[in-house]
Amino acid sequence: MKSSFRLNDNALRYFIFFGLAGSLFIHSFIKYGLLNQTIGLIMPKASAQVPIVNSPNGFTPDWSRLRFSDMIISVSGSVTYPSTKGTETRSWRAGQSIDQFMELGDFETPQLAIETLNLSTIARVQEINLSRLRLSDFQLTGWQTLPNLVKAVPGLGNRSVASVPPIRDFARRFGINGGTIANLGRYSNLRNVQIGRAINLKNYPLTSIPNIQNASINRFANWQDSKIIGVPGLSILTWDNLPGLRTLDLSFVAKVDLPLRDIEANRIRSISGSYQQGFNVPCLQDNCAHAEMSGIGKTTGTQWMSGKFQKVNGGFGILKALNGGKEPTGRNPFGSSFKQVVWNIYEDSGKVETTMFFRICKTIPFIGRTCSPYFIGPVLFIVYREQDPIVLGKPNS
Structure with missing residues (x-):
């Protein structure tokens, strides 16, 4: 009987001790701003007023x-909607910047003229060394066909297949080793193949396709489908560099x-x-x-x-x-x-x-x-x- 009473007495003391400790912790949690700091960690990032x-x-x-x-x-x-790819879904989450999910075509307006920019212009403003980037960093290259690239990149069709490594490796996948890049369009078995489906674009520097940095964005097929982050440097390009705003x-x-x-x-x-x-x-x-x-x-x-x-x-x-x-x-x-x-x-x-x-x-x-x-x-x-x-x-x- 005495042993049972002693256990209950000890339990009561522990209860009182932890109750007081818990109260002090909650008081400090609120008084010193720990509650706000904790909520700040779990809440989405707030957007600041624009300058x-x-x-x-x-x-x-x-x-x-x-x-x-x-x-x-x-x-x-x-949201899910119809597009050139069939049915497409666009998702975004609170705290996310819009360059992560918005696409170039969403901003195809005279007031921005974003599509008239090229990589060379963006890189010059942002001091980006394009030779350090990969072809995969320029998202829209993945779905270009050879005829698309010849049409988009000035002078590309006149170059020999062997002189442009990604095109050379692409052609070899189909058993072709010579000729000019423009002539590759004669082969029906590769005419409609997207470059990114035949070779790994991560294996090639962005500048391995000569002059690609000087082609305006709107020269590429389906450029509208590229995300903002799919164009190197565009996410952090300030809007004063968008030519349409002057109008x-x-x-x-x-x-x-x-x-x-x-x-x-x-x-x-x-x-x-x-x-x-x-x-x-x-x-x-x-x-x-x-x-x-x-x-x-x-x-x-x-x-x-x-x-x-x-x-x-x-x-x-x-x-x-x-x-x-x-x-x-x-x-x-x-x-x-x-x-x-x-x-x-x-x-x-x-x-x-x-x-x-x-x-x-x-x-x-x-x-x-x-x-x-x-x-x-x-x-x-x-x-x-x-x-x-x-x-x-x-x-x-």
Whole structure:
């Protein structure tokens, strides 16, 4: 009986000791910020606001500091759609930069003209030694056929097969040892074979195909299917090096006058929407958080609705059906490569967070170009406060 009592007594002491120790640990965990640090380790990487320039035309991105690799998405997603490869799936996860899953064709817009770049230009800006890279580092080489390469790379067809090691080894797989590269196109058994299926591109330097670095991206077959990271240096190339940005019209500018939260309902003086539905789509629902504008003439009092609450029609062609045909309401002041969307409204502090949303675009034979709604996002963009200038872009109605 005494032994049983002694065991229970010891157990009680241990319980009290560990209870006190646990309380002290939890107190320290919270007081000294260990809880926040631990959560920070398991939460996805947060996207930072893009660097901006306060120009006479309003807040604009500092293109000299904007890169694909810095655009961090905050919501995971996945979608399946038809393409030239049949059925294709695109997936992304929160905390991932968009260069990991977005493709060149998604940014085939006059405002970027990304397809007119070549490896030589990118390498010169980024100080990349192309001779240290492999052919496999340039993703789209994997699906080029010999006729594709001859068409894409200036002067390649006139070279002898033996003088270009990857082409020489490719030809030998089919029992061919001589002639010019252009003449290889006569052999029907290799005419439609993708280079990457016959030889291991990791075994060859990128510059082993002479002049490939001087061929613009859009000279290659199906260049649109390459991921951003599939072009050496493009992920970290700042956007001021994209030639199309010089064509932007930034003349339509207003000021953020009054941020209003979602208790606002049925707002009709809209200055937001989509390419498909126009940019004056009223918000006929209970939650119409928005940023009210001020400016010249009828601009004062217009409302840029929050795309976090209001969705509008978007996309065109076959891919229009993705995401139920809907995208967050917003505007495209910096062109069609992405959509600027008012997202979080902080009425008390007078702050408006805007985000970037992206779309999937494909060029399908006999059908043409088709794009989904802008539904891939959000990526934190420009944060405004009351009286900050904001570029509205075209249309200026």
